[in-house]
Amino acid sequence: MSDLLLRAPSASNVAARVRVRAATTAHRVSLDVDSSIDAVTAAAIQSLWRTVGQPGTGARVSVGRSDIANSSVVAAFEARAWADLVLSSFARETNLLIPSTRFLIVGTGDVADALAAAIIRFGGRIQLTADEPVGLWDIAVRHAAPSHRIIESPFIPADVDVVIATGVGHRKLTPDAVAAGDRPLLVVNAGTHATVHPDTFTAARTLRGLGHFEGPRPIFVVPPVETDALHHTAAEIRAAYAVLLVTVGAQRADIALAEALQP
Structure with a gap:
């Protein structure tokens, strides 16, 4: 049933594209993961952030669940991922x-x-x-x-x-x-x-x-699908958006993520 998902490059390719896009400004900020974010997504954010060049110690920016929920690209991916999980x-x-x-x-x-x-x-x-x-x-x-x-x-x-x-x-x-x-x-x-x-x-x-x-x-x-399954499926995409949010800004993060998701 994996064909039900958005056709997108692998998580590793998305991460590589995000690293290139975020590296130029990552040294200016320090990313904090808010406790409202689930553990699986938090781990994915921290893992990706550690690979973005040399993240700086500048202004501390916190990313929470509501910030990620504002992304229309993440929401579209999650809807299709959830449909895949339900039908599977x-x-x-x-x-x-x-x-x-x-x-x-x-x-x-x-x-x-x-x-x-x-x-x-x-x-x-x-x-x-x-x-x-x-x-x-x-x-x-x-x-x-x-x-x-x-x-x-x-x-x-x-x-x-x-x-x-x-x-x-x-x-x-x-x-x-x-x-x-x-x-x-x-x-x-x-x-x-x-x-x-x-x-x-x-x-x-x-x-x-x-x-x-x-x-x-x-x-x-x-039996219903556990929501934890969605966390595991969408964690890498959420992480990519979180890193872009604090490096390229809220106005450009969705555009940058959509570009990274192109096949």
């Missing part, structure tokens, strides 16, 4: 083939957009639904996908095989959201926080590692 987990846990599966993506935002692009690329069939009409329309037009706004329940059709909840732009998934049917329904949590609420279902048993819940049709919940 889905394939591993269910053994279902994407081309023969009907997906309903619930919600809006970068992750919903990345999931739609990835599933279509692999031949899957998608529908879209959300509370938020503008974001829903934007994704639907971009991918020429059928869509409907969530107005009332049920909003999960009986002909859908898999529901992927993004956690953005939609209400909680509860049994009354599911139209009655005989086919099993798989629910995938693609949110970085709890967006599927299994406590609203009545647990019956676990089957092949999937939570089985009672509802209008058999419902199985795929």
Whole structure:
């Protein structure tokens, strides 16, 4: 599933390009990693910073999680990386083939957009639904996908095989959201926080590692992806942005990172 990710050079090539770009000004600043940054990303930042020429002892600049979150390039990479992780987990846990599966993506935002692009690329069939009409329309037009706004329940059709909840732009998934049917329904949590609420279902048993819940049709919940997996996947890109942020400045850091990510 690695083809789902942004096509970009290897982490070592990105680091090499960032070192060249940052070396001319690194001697003027000293980089501090704020405690708000996760340990994996912090280690990657410190490792890259040590290789940038001879970093100076000038003005101390602190980089925190919110600084990295401001990067549109990092956000786009992370959305596609997260989509890759979610779909890889889905394939591993269910053994279902994407081309023969009907997906309903619930919600809006970068992750919903990345999931739609990835599933279509692999031949899957998608529908879209959300509370938020503008974001829903934007994704639907971009991918020429059928869509409907969530107005009332049920909003999960009986002909859908898999529901992927993004956690953005939609209400909680509860049994009354599911139209009655005989086919099993798989629910995938693609949110970085709890967006599927299994406590609203009545647990019956676990089957092949999937939570089985009672509802209008058999419902199985795929175990969520741990957010630590995203930290490991995106750490090098976050580190590259952090180093560029303190060396070339906030106005040019995203441009420099986008250039470094070119194949």
